[in-house]
Amino acid sequence: MKKVPFIVTMQDVARYAGVSTASVSRALAGKGEVSERTKDRIHALARQMGYRVNPIARGLRSRVTGTVAVIVPQHHETRQSIAEPFFMEILGHIVDALAEHDYSVLLTKVASNARDWITKSVHTRQADGVIMIGQSVHHQALNDAAAAGLNIIAWGENVPDSAYVSVGSNNEQGGYLAARHLLEQGCKKLVFLGDNRIPEVVARCEGYRRALEENSATGEIRATSQEVPVHFDGATAYKEIREFLRSGSKVDGIFAVSDRIAISALRALREANLHVPKDVAVVGYDGLPIAAFAAPALTTINQNVEAAGGLLVNKLLEMIAGNTVESTVLPVELTVRQSSLRKSTA
Amino acid sequence: MKKVPFIVTMQDVARYAGVSTASVSRALAGKGEVSERTKDRIHALARQMGYRVNPIARGLRSRVTGTVAVIVPQHHETRQSIAEPFFMEILGHIVDALAEHDYSVLLTKVASNARDWITKSVHTRQADGVIMIGQSVHHQALNDAAAAGLNIIAWGENVPDSAYVSVGSNNEQGGYLAARHLLEQGCKKLVFLGDNRIPEVVARCEGYRRALEENSATGEIRATSQEVPVHFDGATAYKEIREFLRSGSKVDGIFAVSDRIAISALRALREANLHVPKDVAVVGYDGLPIAAFAAPALTTINQNVEAAGGLLVNKLLEMIAGNTVESTVLPVELTVRQSSLRKSTA
DNA sequence: TTGTAGGCGTTATCAT
DNA sequence: ATGATAACGCCTACAA
Numbered sequence: 001m002k003k004v005p006f007i008v009t010m011q012d013v014a015r016y017a018g019v020s021t022a023s024v025s026r027a028l029a030g031k032g033e034v035s036e037r038t039k040d041r042i043h044a045l046a047r048q049m050g051y052r053v054n055p056i057a058r059g060l061r062s063r064v065t066g067t068v069a070v071i072v073p074q075h076h077e078t079r080q081s082i083a084e085p086f087f088m089e090i091l092g093h094i095v096d097a098l099a100e101h102d103y104s105v106l107l108t109k110v111a112s113n114a115r116d117w118i119t120k121s122v123h124t125r126q127a128d129g130v131i132m133i134g135q136s137v138h139h140q141a142l143n144d145a146a147a148a149g150l151n152i153i154a155w156g157e158n159v160p161d162s163a164y165v166s167v168g169s170n171n172e173q174g175g176y177l178a179a180r181h182l183l184e185q186g187c188k189k190l191v192f193l194g195d196n197r198i199p200e201v202v203a204r205c206e207g208y209r210r211a212l213e214e215n216s217a218t219g220e221i222r223a224t225s226q227e228v229p230v231h232f233d234g235a236t237a238y239k240e241i242r243e244f245l246r247s248g249s250k251v252d253g254i255f256a257v258s259d260r261i262a263i264s265a266l267r268a269l270r271e272a273n274l275h276v277p278k279d280v281a282v283v284g285y286d287g288l289p290i291a292a293f294a295a296p297a298l299t300t301i302n303q304n305v306e307a308a309g310g311l312l313v314n315k316l317l318e319m320i321a322g323n324t325v326e327s328t329v330l331p332v333e334l335t336v337r338q339s340s341l342r343k344s345t346a
Numbered sequence: 347m348k349k350v351p352f353i354v355t356m357q358d359v360a361r362y363a364g365v366s367t368a369s370v371s372r373a374l375a376g377k378g379e380v381s382e383r384t385k386d387r388i389h390a391l392a393r394q395m396g397y398r399v400n401p402i403a404r405g406l407r408s409r410v411t412g413t414v415a416v417i418v419p420q421h422h423e424t425r426q427s428i429a430e431p432f433f434m435e436i437l438g439h440i441v442d443a444l445a446e447h448d449y450s451v452l453l454t455k456v457a458s459n460a461r462d463w464i465t466k467s468v469h470t471r472q473a474d475g476v477i478m479i480g481q482s483v484h485h486q487a488l489n490d491a492a493a494a495g496l497n498i499i500a501w502g503e504n505v506p507d508s509a510y511v512s513v514g515s516n517n518e519q520g521g522y523l524a525a526r527h528l529l530e531q532g533c534k535k536l537v538f539l540g541d542n543r544i545p546e547v548v549a550r551c552e553g554y555r556r557a558l559e560e561n562s563a564t565g566e567i568r569a570t571s572q573e574v575p576v577h578f579d580g581a582t583a584y585k586e587i588r589e590f591l592r593s594g595s596k597v598d599g600i601f602a603v604s605d606r607i608a609i610s611a612l613r614a615l616r617e618a619n620l621h622v623p624k625d626v627a628v629v630g631y632d633g634l635p636i637a638a639f640a641a642p643a644l645t646t647i648n649q650n651v652e653a654a655g656g657l658l659v660n661k662l663l664e665m666i667a668g669n670t671v672e673s674t675v676l677p678v679e680l681t682v683r684q685s686s687l688r689k690s691t692a
Numbered sequence: 693t694t695g696t697a698g699g700c701g702t703t704a705t706c707a708t
Numbered sequence: 709a710t711g712a713t714a715a716c717g718c719c720t721a722c723a724a
Contacts, residue, residue, distance in 0.1 A: 007469055009717060020695045025719055032720080033693055056411070056471050057717035060402055060700045070453075088434040095455050104472065107416075107453040109441050123353055125402050125701090126450065235635055267639050289581055293613050295641035355701060366711045371703060378704090379709055403701035406716045471717090 008051040017045050028053065055104075065128050067104040068316060069121035070094060073136035074111045084232055085260050086286045086305075087133055090155060093309025094131060101317060115141040122150055128320045129153070131312050135166070135199055151319045153312055157199040158327045165319070166327045167311045169303035171200050174332040175207025178255040178283045178301055181334055183215050183223060185281050185342045187253025192227040193241065193265065194257030201257050204285065208255055226251075230261055238264035245272045251280055253340075259284035259291045262298055266339070281340040292337065299340035302333045354397040363391050374399065401450075411474050413450040414662060415467035416440060419482035420457045430578055431606050432632045432651075433479055436501060439655025440477060447663060461487040468496055474666045475499070477658050481512070481545055497665045499658055503545035504673045511665070512673045513657045515649035517546050520678040521553025524601040524629040524647055527680055529561050529569060531627050531688045533599025538573040539587065539611060540603030547603050550631065554601055572597075576607055584610035591618045597626055599686075605630035605637045608644055612685070627686040638683065645686035648679050 014021040019038060026032040027042040034042075045051075059065040072087055095105050106127050110117040118141055121127040129151030135142055139159060146152050146164035153165045182190055192208050194201040205227065212225050228244050230237045237260070245251075245268055256262035262284030266276060274280050276296055284291055287302030308330060315325045360367040365384060372378040373388040380388075391397075405411040418433055441451050452473050456463040464487055467473040475497030481488055485505060492498050492510035499511045528536055538554050540547040551573065558571050572595060576586045583606070591597075591614055602608035608630030612622060620626050622642055630637055633648030654676060661671045 007471075011717075021718075022696080022720080023694060026694090029719080035693060038693085052466065052470055054470050054717055056402055056405055057700090058719075060406055060702090060717080061719045063700080065402070067452075085431070085434075088431075092455070095453060099455065104467075105453045106413075107441060107451045109438070109445065120398065121450075124398055124400050125353075234639070238639070263636075263639050266641065267643075270641060290609075290636075293580070293584070293609050295612065295616060297613075357701075367702075368704085368712080369710060372710090375703080381709060384709085400701055403716090404703070406701080406718090407703045409716080 008049050010051070010053070013042065013046050013049060013051050016049065017042050059125060063125065065125060066102065067106050067127045068098055068313075069106045069108060069127035069130045071108045071110050071117060071130060071132045073132070073134055073138060074109050084234065084258075085288050085290055086258060089286075089288055089305050090133055090309050093306045094133075094313060097310045097313035101313070103313075103317075115144070118142065118145045118152065119148070119150060129316045131155070131316055135159075137197055139199060151316060153316045153319065155308060155312060157203045158329050159199050162327075165315060165325055167308055167315065167330070168200065168328075169301075169308070169330045169332045171203035171332075172207040172210070174285060174301040174303070175204035175209075175255070176211045177207070177332065177334045178204075178285065179208040179211035180214075181283060181299070181336070181340060182253035182255060182281055183211060183221060185253065185277075185340055186221075187281055187342070188221065188223045189250050190223055190225045190253045190255065191244075191249075191251050192225065192255050192257075193230040193237070193261055194227075195229055195231055196227065204255075204257050230256075232258055232261065234260040234264050237261045238268055241265050241268040242271070245269070245274075253281045253283075255283050255285075257285050259286040259288045259294075259298060259300055262300070262339075263290070263294050266294055266296075266298070276339050277342050281342050283334075283340050287335060291335075294339070296339045297337035299337045300335050302335045304330060354395050356397070356399070359388065359392050359395060359397050362395065363388050405471060409471065411471060412448065413452050413473045414444055414659075415452040415454060415473035415476045417454045417456050417463060417476060417478045419478070419480055419484060420455050430580065430604075431634050431636055432604055435632075435634055435651050436479055436655050439652045440479075440659060443656045443659035447659070449659075449663075461490070464488065464491045464498065465494070465496060475662045477501070477662055481505075483543055485545060497662060499662045499665065501654060501658060503549045504675050505545050508673075511661060511671055513654055513661065513676070514546065514674075515647075515654070515676045515678045517549035517678075518553040518556070520631060520647040520649070521550035521555075521601070522557045523553070523678065523680045524550075524631065525554040525557035526560075527629060527645070527682070527686060528599035528601060528627055529557060529567060531599065531623075531686055532567075533627055533688070534567060534569045535596050536569055536571045536599045536601065537590075537595075537597045538571065538601050538603075539576040539583070539607055540573075541575055541577055542573065550601075550603050576602075578604055578607065580606040580610050583607045584614055587611050587614040588617070591615070591620075600626060600628045601631075602628065603631050605632040605634045605640075605644060605646055608646070608685075609636070609640050612640055612642075612644070622685050623688050627688050629680075629686050633681060637681075640685070642685045643683035645683045646681050648681045650676060 010021050010024050014024045027034045027039040055066050132154040135154045135156035143163045156166050156168045157171050158166050230240045256265050284298050284300040287300050291298040291300045318325045356367050356370050360370045373380045373385045401412050478500040481500045481502035489509045502512050502514045503517050504512050574590050576583045602611050630644050630646040633646050637644040637646045664671045
């Protein structure tokens with residue numbers, strides 16, 4: 001015995017107002033010619049009757065959905081990712097920005113078979129465009145989708161010659177700043193923590209290497225480096241880092257490609273009785289709010305996530321409107337906190 | 347010069363197969379009578395042509411969208427919330443569970459004017475039902491929506507006589523366990539951190555009080571208590587807790603109504619030069635993965651978030667299928683870690 | 693300025 | 709078993 005919610009249709013409004021549905025449509029959409037008087041009357045009536053246009057029906061007819069699909073890639077092995085802080089942070093800002101433009105968000109997590117999912121929501125007319133949070137390992141799928149004419153934009157590294165538009169931070173520069181900071185703090189045994197199959201990580205690693213090379217060129221300090229593959233998923237990363245530490249490798253400076261990985265490192269180091277920053281300096285990446293709450297507070301490469309979310313949305317809506325847009329590389333900055341301070345600031 | 351993606355429609359398949367769209371529809375949906383032979387032929391052809399039913403059109407006709415709206419409440423003042431770890435954690439599981447049933451997720455953040463938003467997606471036929479993550483201050487709006495026949499379910503406290511179905515942990519018991527644990531650890535100046543306008547928090551607070559009353563009844567230990575209003579948003583909570591500590595109040599045991607708030611407390615305590623757990627024991631709530639990564643590792647009230655997500659989805663789909671479902675209160679358990687260990691375990 | 697009619701892609705009903 | 713045909717709710721030429 002369930003009440004069925006009564007839904008007011010445009011027909012109802014039309015009948016009630018004694019006009020045709022066409023007039024109601026015009027009056028409400030503000031398009032076409034309608035006399036001021038009937039327009040006002042219809043507006044009032046519609047509000048009064050609790051009428052709301054059915055975007056589904058409108059979309060079917062006008063091929064505009066007012067919806068954007070947001071895709072969060074999942075890493076194959078660990079399934080997790082949507083809960084990872086960075087994804088959530090940027091997702092929140094994207095949802096906000098889209099809401100401001102009266103757009104709805106269709107949220108999808110996707111693992112390996114991304115190719116289908118990327119096109120699906122648009123092909124089935126459920127969405128006008130797609131935002132992919134992190135290109136992950138799907139660079140080629142994104143390229144194909146964009147080349148096929150899909151409105152698509154990705155957060156991530158600006159890969160040369162990609163067909164799709166991207167917004168991302170200057171990953172190479174970020175990696176460089178992180179490594180240089182560690183060297184400046186006197187670290188001699190550096191470790192890079194990240195999954196080198198992902199374009200953003202590759203770029204961060206290249207920056208990291210550049211700092212090391214620069215350093216060995218000037219030749220003042222002799223520093224060694226190791227690159228350890230570690231997943232974005234925090235729990236998995238923790239286990240991997242623990243294994244690494246148990247293997248007996250010597251470390252005195254760590255650059256983790258995400259704040260979440262860095263926090264996993266902090267725990268692993270703590271459990272290995274290594275003091276941060278005295279024994280090991282740690283630098284993360286993302287500039288998430290939680291970085292400031294870690295113990296010790298985490299030095300990190302700050303990317304403006306809120307701006308990123310806004311940019312992704314604005315650019316995508318531009319694309320949907322038929323305009324061409326360019327990729328953007330956002331600047332990064334080093335935020336120094338206790339986790340990396342081995343020298344006194346004085 | 348943009349390629350428009352070519353979209354295969356049911357008509358196309360029908361034409362190609364030399365049958366009517368009706369037959370294609372029946373063959374693909376598996377409903378109605380179709381001969382095995384043509385059914386197979388159509389299936390093969392459809393796959394080959396890359397045809398996918400347009401859920402929009404189907405929804406328009408059959409009034410089933412295959413989509414569920416997930417609403418995340420935002421706290422009025424702080425705007426944040428979707429990025430708060432608990433919301434993300436459960437959202438992730440909900441998305442997973444819905445995907446398993448081939449359901450899409452329409453994600454909405456909502457602030458004060460929730461009343462409209464709750465009904466909107468369903469009334470406009472964008473979704474078959476609604477999942478609200480945390481009833482927040484919208485208990486009445488939820489009640490009204492459910493009474494009006496909306497398929498709606500909320501994560502949160504099972505408020506007596508609510509018209510809507512809910513899934514939540516045993517908040518009262520959780521609060522009780524937390525406070526009793528603090529008392530057992532010898533804390534004498536307890537503080538409750540949480541926003542008492544929210545049903546879940548109220549229940550946790552009642553449990554907390556029950557433990558205190560029980561204690562004062564047995565009369566062995568004389569413990570005082572303060573209840574400090576603190577928002578769910580981590581950054582805001584941090585400031586509020588800092589203010590509280592600066593006010594000079596004495597504390598030796600804290601129960602925070604979320605792990606995120608507890609982590610904010612850890613930071614504020616650290617900055618106030620109070621040692622955890624020696625000076626102050628801290629217990630959180632949620633049982634999030636990050637709790638184990640806090641420094642010191644956070645004692646918490648564990649609620650099975652993954653199970654919760656699955657239950658919310660299953661129940662909602664049952665409702666959509668026309669069956670009646672009951673609310674569920676999930677058990678909680680205390681997970682003891684270092685943040686509360688003042689007595690040696692021995 | 694307003695109404696009529698057709699169609700968006702699908703499903704459901706009714707014939708055949 | 710299959711095919712017309714109407715309808716879902718809306719938009720938009722075109723006609724009035």
